[in-house]
Amino acid sequence: MNATYLRLEILRIARSPQFALFTIGMPLVMFLLFGGLFGDNVTPDGVKAGVVTMVNMAAYGAMTGALFTGARVATERTEGWQRQLRVTPMRAPGYLAVKVLSAMAVALPVILIIFAAGLIRGEHLTPGQWLTALVSLWAGALPFAVLGLLAGLHGKGDTVGAVTGALMLPLGMFGGLWMPLEMLPDWMGTVARFLPSYWLGTLGRAPLTHSSGTGIAVLVLAAWLVVPALVVLRRFRLDTAKL
Secondary structure, eight states: OHHHHHHHHHHHHHTOHHIIIIIIIHHHHHHHHHHHHHTTSBOTTSOBHHHHHHHHHHHHHHHHHHHTHHHHHHHHHHHTHHHHHTTSSOOHHHHHHHHHHHHHHHHHHHHHHHHHHHHHHTOOOOHHHHHHHHHHHHHHTHHHHHHHHHHHHHSOTTTHHHHHHHHHHHHHHTTTSSSOGGGSOHHHHHHHTTSHHHHHHHHHHHHHHOOSOHHHHHHHHHHHHHHHHHHHHHHHHHHHHHO
């Protein structure tokens, strides 16, 4: 049953107009725009700005796709879907696992689409860099899938989508995905290091820049995964106990 539910969940998300617009369309347009304007410049790390922009926009799209599951969860709570779980073989861990897996499943094509656009534009990476950046971004999107669940379990169906959309601005801008932090005030650089989006970008760019911050990025993203996951499990148990 879980496999069937997972397949239906992925199809339902993929057919959503909001998913296509905000998760795929927006980062793709931003990559083509900024990559075209600054693509031939070289960053302080010695990497073409077009390549960095491509990875940043892939990170932004993966993050958005993973967070998108929250709106669906909030709608199902409002409609009483969790109540129906009590009369099905599916239990809480299975339900939550399907939601996380569906979020991760829709995040992967976003990264692939942005990378394909980069290839068409002539961005050059070694096969190892392409693969490592892809895997890093996809794995790094996992905390955002759990954060989407967290938002969905604490919000209502008609508000979670708007709240998630509003979060995209600070996560993208302050996280250094939309523009280099060097172009922003110093205090924004300080704020960025507390945001998971900053570390997702750091993880995705690591194969290009060979920076030493990969271990810290993994630890910070792991913290952003574990703590919200514990809150999600507790909240879900409380919700089902009330039914």
